[in-house]
Amino acid sequence: MxxxxxxxxxxxxxxxxxxxxxxxxxxxxxPADTVAEPAAPASSAPESAQSKQDEKPAGEELASTAEIPEGGGKVFAEQKVVVTQPSAGEFKCFTAICTHQGCPVDSVEGGTINCPCHGSKYNIADGSVANGPATKGLAEKKITIDGEKISLA
Structure with a gap:
């Protein structure tokens, strides 16, 4: 027994x-969008108040139009966005987090937004995948152009 x-x-x-x-x-x-997120640490603030503390204020100035090269762009790591200028006077903004494994993109060169982790590339005009392993494009973010000032909407 x-x-x-x-x-x-x-x-x-x-x-x-x-x-x-x-x-x-x-x-x-x-892919990063299918993996369960770890539980958030406990906070004394209500969830809605905590999430508002983490958000960047609408209208936050990112750059001047002169800082964004035509046919290129610039990554704003703190705001987790990338602003591009696919053609003269046309500005786009996308999330700066790669959809493959969640790494931050780090450069805009040769007409693509580039992730250093596994080589994914995204089109500067619409955020679509130009080169995998990512299979999902970058989400577009709203911006406003006021004169030469580019701001988050």
Whole structure:
């Protein structure tokens, strides 16, 4: 009887270890938008008040139009956006977080917004995927142009 109990304990411990391992690896290799986000730390502020603290204010000036090269763009890491000028006088803004694994994009060159992690590239005109491994384009963000001032809308 003692042998069966010992065997049951060993098998049970192995099952628990396997379950923990599978849970830890569940999101590996999946696109960033399909992996479950970790639970947010507890906060004394209500959720709506906390999320408002994290948001950038609407109307925040990003750059002057002269700072954004025609056929290129500029990454604003703090605001997590990238502003591009696909053609003269046309300005676009996209999220600066790669849709493949969630890395921040870091450059705009050769007509594409580029992610350094795995080589994904996005078109400066519409944020669509120009080169994988990303399969989903960058989300467009609203901006306003007031004279030569580019601001988040």
């Amino acid at each position: 003692a042998e069966a109990t010992r065997r049951a304990v060993v098998l049970g411990a192995g099952g628990v270890s396997l379950g923990a391992l599978l849970t830890a690896c569940a999101g590996y290799g999946q």
